Amino acid sequence: MLDRLKSYHIVSWALLVLLAACLVLAPSIWSAAGLILLLVRLAYLKEPRFFRSTLVLAGLCLAYFAWQAGGSSSLLEAGAFEGALAMDLATLQVDGDQVKFQGDVVLGEGQTERIQAFYRLASEEEQVAFEGLDQALTWQVKGELSQPQPNRNRYLFNYRAYLDRQGIFYLGDLEAMRPLAVQRGWRAFLAEAQVGVRQGLGRLANDQVRAYVLALFFNDSQWIDPDAMASYQTIGMIHLFSLSGFHVNFLLKHCRYVYLRLGGLLDYFDGLALVLLLVYGTLLAWPYGMVRAIGVYLYQVLCRALGRPPSSLEGTSWALIVLVIGQPTAIFSLGFQLSFALAVTLLVLDGGIRRLTPRPLLRELTRSLACSLVSLPFLLVHNHAFSWLSLVVNYFYSLLFSSVLIPVLLLLLVLHALGLANFLLGFQGLLGQALHLLEKISQALSQWQGLTWVTGHLPAWLVFLYGLALVAVLACLQAGQIRRKAGLSLLSLLLVIYLWPNLKVQGQVSALAIGQGDCLLVRLPFNQGNYLIDAGSQPSFFDREPWQVRRKTSTVAGRDILPALRAEGVRHLDGIFISHSDYDHYGSLEEICENLPVDKLYLPIGLAQDEAVLADWQGLTRQGWVWLRTGDRLQLGRQATFDIIQPDQLGQGDNADSLVIWAELYGHSFLFTGDTEGQAEEAMAQRLRGRDLDYLKVAHHGSDHSSPPEVLASLQPRHAVISVGQNNRYGHPSPRVLADLEAVGAQVWRTDEMGGIHYIFSPKSATIERTIQLEEGE
Template sequence: MIRLCLLKSIKYTTLTVALSVVFLFWVGLTTSHEIAITDKNVQETIKVYPDMINVDGDRFRTVAKSPTIARKVIYYARFESLSQKRAIINSSKPLLLSINGERRMISPATNMNQFDMRDYYQHQKIYETFSIGTITTIHPVNKLSLIDIIHMVRFQFDRYCDGLPKTLRIYSMGLISGNRENDFFTEMTGAQQLGLLHIFSISGMHVYYFLTILDQVLTLLGIGDRYKAIVKLCCLGGYFIFSGGSPGLLRAVVMAGIVIVSQLLGFKMSQLSALSLTLIVNLFLLPEAIFMMSVQLSYGLAFGLIASSKMTYLRQTVLLNLLSLPILLFHLYEWHVLSLAVNLMVLPLFGRTIFPLVIFGLLFGLVSSKLVIPVEWVLMAFNRSLNMVGRLPGMIVFGKPQLVVVLLMLGLTLIIMIHSKKRVRGYKIILAGLYLVTFIWIHFPIHGEVSMFDVGQGDSFLIRTPFNQSVTIIDTGGKVTFNQQQWQRGTENYQANRISINYLKSIGISRIDNICISHQDADHCGDLPAFIKELKIKRIIIPLGMDQNPGFVKRLSGKDPATVVMPVNDEFRVGGLPLIIFHPYQPGKGENHDSEVLGGRFGGLNWLFTGDLDRQGEMDTLQRHPSLRTDVIKVGHHGSRTSSDPAFISQIQPKIALISAGRHNRYHHPNEETLTTLKREHIRVLNTQKSGMVRYVYRNNNGFFESMLGHNEGKNE
């Protein structure tokens, strides 16, 4: 709009307005409107591509086109047997699966700043999930299309990579076919921490290499420029499908195609014009994709390369890192101080050495497995170096800046990039000041909070006092696993990484003063290893006697030696803990009746956290602390009938009850008897099943409740 105002051209303004009207009409026509309808007992037959099946233990997930609603849907299922699993994952041909199950809208994120799967897929025009109940028939597709063949080639390529040494396999699949297996992120920790994952995402660099190799082959075959251009265009479309067809790759493929077409038609197009036209095409094809981090980085860095093309390599790299930094902070919340230096060294090395080495390793593997060993050594040394540097001190948990601040950061960086060195000194000072003020604002908030995370069937709470003077976690959540055969076991992952830990980083927290574990059950402390790995912890406070429990002690195996483990009972007073310990009073193994009961006053309200304490334990606690009263209670054992004794609830007189329980859980928590008890006492219930994450945000003695899936629940005066 600023550009149009400065041009003062009626022609360009009219053209832009007309194109904008067409664009808005097109988006309104092609974007699906969310309809909260659940279709049960749906029967259909879907085509599943072998390279698109993601397997984890006895579960699998795939994206396929639904013949019922004529658009892509995410399909989830459990393998019914090992033989069925083998039949599906070992087929090199596309399969026709006759299925029945339940189709529903993709669930939204239920915690603040949690990765929102619904948004992620809606940006790609995918709106529904299908939970497969049974697979009735499995048949291979006999009549193959060109797209089917491309998917089969990708599957065979990935199978070939499975036989390569580990590091070469990860690099080959990540850089060529775009497939990241379950061990990708565990092996690439250094690349993640140093902000280098973008070079492992198939993008413009990979398309450039692909077209360069193709051009040289076609030249050797003596094919003319016109026919070379046509072949390149066809191969670009095939490569887009082969490499996974990600929205981030669409920019590189479309831009390369536009340049090839312009050369074919005999007119010269500047890089900036090609990028601008690519953005217009992208907005018509996938308008919401511009909200995705990969797409933002793709366009931002492509524009940055064009704008800084005449600069020295050092200045260009610094400015490109500055350009990507606000985007990374908005989505990932942290940045390593060594990332700039590593980028300066790694980017040229990667393009000139690592990527070609991966290509040679793939070719050598076709000849002899021994020839790939030197390639594996080099790649392993490179990857270990990145991981070693990534472990060095320097990771800054910045937090999530507001969108308007991100736009200001990007705007100032672009001004610095475009204008001459002499004219940008003031802008550099403003930009540095903006980063500093934002950092201080995030890390020293004037308000405090008590938050109940939605961790499904489990417990996890955050208590944070104003200015982050004290940060306490009560329980970590975690998954309860039952006896499984070997083939049913999936990769170990901690949901805390994407829920509670992710939230902590988004508000600038990298250090926890206290982690209080109520008892040994996995749904209360199963994700403790993730906290130990990701954050600095001063104290871990557990019920007396639980330090003798081998199962729990195993969860502490990776803790920092400086982290103190404190077994406590109700006679302990822990300095720096903003809570009083009311239970246990005897040593135990850490079972439900040994649960740690904690109470404190925040924002003018008294709070009580009871873990999974049973009814007998509740009455024992009242006997030892007869004057115990509270305004807010965390209902014991997720609302089970084994807790919340009516006499206990009546005597402590809570006004608000918090229940943390999983949706559609097998235990049917919360129990109707417990809800009746709470209703009889006129206690307002906030349940993660309906509200998602619940926060009480306070300042001094005033505060208000807010929930992720609802509105503010009223103010406490």
Template sequence: MGKDYWYIFALSATVSVITLSLNTYIVICLFFFWLLYVYVQKKISITLLISALLSFFFFYFYLPAPTTSTSEQVNESRSVFYGEIVSPIIETDKKIEFTFRDERTSEQIVIVYFVNDENELVEHHVGQLQYGAVCKIEASLSIPDGARNPYQFDYRLYLLKKAISYQIVIPTLEDITCKENQSLMQSIYSMRTYLLNKTESKLQTDTAAWLHALVLGHDGLLEQETIELFQRWSLSHILAISGLHIGIVVGIIYLVLVRFSITTKEKAQWIMMVFLPIYAILAGSQPSVWRASLMIVFVIFINKIKLKYNYTDILSIVFLLLIIIEKYIVYHIGFQLSFAVTFGLILSSKWIAEATSNMERVLQISFVSQMMILPLQIHYFSTFQPLSILLNVIVVPYFSLFVIPAMFIILLSIFLPTIVIELFEHIFLFIHQHFLHFIMIVDDKFNFPFIIGEIPISLVIIYYLLFVFLMISLEKRNQIKSFQYGMYVALFIIYLTIRPYFSPIGTVTMLDIGQGDAFVVELPYRKGVFIIDAGASFTFPDFEPSDRVYKQIIRPYLYGRGIHTIDAVFISHNDLDHDGSVRYIIEGFEVKEVIIGPYHDLDEQTKAEWKEANLPITYANFNERIIRNSQAFHVLSPEKDKHDDNENSLVLYTELGGKSWLFTGDIGKATERDIVKKFRNLRVDVLKVGHHGSNTSTDPHFFQEIAPSYALISAGVHNSYGHPTEEVLQTLSDEQVIILRTDLHGAVQYQFKKEQGIFNTFFK
């Protein structure tokens, strides 16, 4: 195939991936029309046209669909598995994880062991776990948990995209026995394990964490706060070994081998061609490492055989080679981001080359990189930090010129006397900790992200068309056109952030947070956003609230809906499963007001935190109508202090989408009877069943009086309380009520327009 056309085949494969992933044919149609157009314009031959079409159909049937699910049934009778470890061992302070290929079925299974601090046998057993080891595992097979809420990370789908359908959670490492299976790959991974252990024992934790991440592709020692800080500012590419790191590796090898006259330039090139694939494995075999390493290997090889080439062809060939060898790699986020950025930089190379200064060039590279991955970033994280372009201009040179070279120097120093290691570490940590402090200050003062939410494929296509026209105008130095398309891109991004304000659709969502309550109410045209309770799980053994529910369920949902401001948070009562995540919501979002019952017992620490945040606290009194953003909430309880948190729950009546709603917190039967005595004409369409379906709530008389059509129950799957109880379910069934339960249906959402609406469940 002639040069300059490989990108068409890469584009064919990309269109196939998009079609399989999104189950839409709009991209296929556009691709076919484009092929026909360039053929009519005589820019490609009929042979190339047919080849491109055949290429599309090949990849369409060759690549796996990401939504292919496995059977819900597992062979529970089977408890012994023989096979081979086929991945690096991921070891953190919380768990050990690796991929295992079962020799009977050839299925890949993810093996997980959650570390028990009291288990003294971990160190003894973990040494036998190596890539390529042949193992016997005695444990039960299970299906990984999937998402239960919109926008929640779907671990099951994540594994399916890696051709893994099942998992085994082993209670103790004594359940697994392995023996070495010598191979080249096993030797390389053993070297990686040796370097990880050696550096961790020789270096301070902070130094080892950065060396592991930037040289060996293992971020297990990095603090979670640091990882999230870099994610917020679109700096995650620095933590993942990529072209930047590989370029520095090549530079160091060339400097040492050639500049110091150890060998000739030609031999140094051969050494790099052999070393780079080995280093890609040492660095964890991440897609971005393979992309950068193979591109350099191709460039060196093509130069040696004196062929003409362009970087677009090389990138396309590497892209095609990787997805043919490992077809599931197309769903790896690192693969997608790496190729998108590199393709954008190659296409804009002429514009970047015309920069008049290094600062201008770095700014252009940062701009192109961020804009190329913007739709992907929004797809995966729902947010965009516009100031990240400027921060990248500072951070990328700092890591390129200081941190990454320092990591390689410190890696080599571990074989030198301790005093030398300590000297290098002291210099590095002194500078690096001050720089990280600078980033934290920027994060504290200037963290104003665009929370955009989900975007349809049609808008993604429009965005890339506008951006391509912008780059063409910049390369042609057409200032008027550049300004016009620049404005179009900016206005388009702004439009993405304000879309909810044009939507006539409102929603009421009962999130599935397990054994707890969390409701999100969104009014049409984004006239108001309200949260009614936001529970949390707790940590062992101190039973303090954990941020797991907030980070894994509540925050992704709010981000996915494009929500950045919450007009009011209603807290029914003081209980972890109803208010445990409120503190995290207040820290992460603009909350205008917290509304609680008159007998809600706030602790002094919470009062101090809310006062420091200048957060208004409103006490909702009995029979009061609270009106916020034209939405009225009628307080039906508590009338008096009942000296019990559950019975003092704030009970709210409101009307949304043509239906009346009653949110009851954890009130019991006595309070339910009191409510219908005080409000004799109370009728309700949708009832949030009290106390997760406990038999202490849902009095039959109360239920008959309010006569709901729908009953919402928030309860954890297989919860230890037995909620909802058979007694409550029987009461609901006797009245022929439609029951919607988070333990069975996942998240439950009511979508409405004006006075009409419909209920949808996450599990259909």
């Protein structure tokens, strides 16, 4: 059968399997359109036998993926939990005072269910014990089970969906762990082997060198500085840390050289290489790039055995088919998407680029441009941003990694296996300094905003049209041609993608879900202005000992606010309004200004006497500060005004000194209240008596100290938004405030229960959307 199949048959089947998986697991009209277009194109080939077999394959795939989609469910329940938990040792991570791993809850009668477990270490001795753990154990544990959270701001990473695709439906917050038994079996053996390799490499003298060896050869990048990894991702070089065909071919090339030098027979090398690759892939738990690379090599060996010309493109197609059928949810992984998309791009275009230009540098730049164009939609869909800097630096970074870094680190790895690497302490030190310099250069490049596109969430139809235009351009390059119409079509769509944030005809006011704090985004239609009202964070109430400090720490700005702004297409802020000097209203200000251009900082005179806070804000914005007081009016756009209701006197930034804004945006009214309370809140209501109010940002997170019944009765808001953290220690929002809001007919929206709340408006209409949708039965 293999001899009768043509290359385009195999590629078409791979595309068919991929589109069928997309249609069933992520249904959309665009995946259906792609599948229909593929079948129509194959029908025009006038190969009835192949087309019939393709239709049968399509039906089988759709049925299989539908069966997979409705497969798993949980036997566990949320709440207190005590029982046996078999730790997956390969997933164990110790970071400061936190232990994180996946494990299988033993349910009895041979049944188990996997959870994601977290355990807080009580002492440094316990930390050392877990770091040195080299046996797969079953533990007696006690703790709480809870469901993972979905994304709390729209278009961002959905942790619940991510775990669901792995068959994990609960998180375990463990209070106590006690070893119960040693696990047996091949899974435990493999996990112990993986951990043994990591612990063996832990004896490398230089931490920086060890981190890069683990990342480049063992697919474990957790030891590289998180800021450095973020910078590699920003400049588009993160793919260099994903095990791929390059790494496999590099290893095979040098293994072949050593094998032949030792007198080995060439006829036996393929068999030995396959055994080596299978062991290597198993030790690494089969990352997607490794599956593709080994699949290609295996297919080439099979082709040579059958006397058929080996084809990397066919091997890649078979690897995709096997991987998607074996693990359908792989299609959601950015690593899977980029690994196969870039590999196919380079394989398809290689001959055409060689015909197009004889100059090696131009060939590399053309390949880099093609890879950038292919990567762009995937990165924009996942990250809402793309750096064209990758087009420039990819050539130099790839050359550095392939010609210097990987060979040198591989040599050190071999020497370490022989027990010799730590005799080269000086060399390791120099290499560590060079790696540190590379990180600093990458971080400096990542700060260059000029070539970064922030587009926000793109509609599926635009991505689909871009994909069609891109295929047309790549087809021209494959033929060694440059066609003006195809190029202009692609350039036009690139222009639309870049301008997309400016083409939105509606404005929005979004209460971002950031926990117990305030952060509201005001966006005017056609990107006329972007403003934040408050930029809160959550203070740490505990001092940590050195052993408790975690390598990977997240902030509200880095985890919630900045990604949410990117997802909304915000490239710069015209201004940030700070209501008063409580940390839950300003704590993220400095980090936002460091990562995003901000024109002005708008401050109420009510915090003018808080000199300690003001000293930290010097020089954060491009155009300095604007002080606001009662009676001021800001004209933000053609139909957008901010009237300052309070404060009317200098203060220390207390709750009563809060900035209160009455906003009129394209015929819709908004009242932003900060944490105002007491007499200040009553004076506010008196000034606004008789006004029609569409949207109230409820004061002080719904605290019982604010929003008295008479104030709410006076304001009569249609919508009341409460920015509040889940299960917060203050008991916000107050049941009394909720009852009073209901009594005046306001529809209440809470960020703790609903995630980000988005009020979408145009001059004649408005809708309000919640990020977390109602669960079935609510």
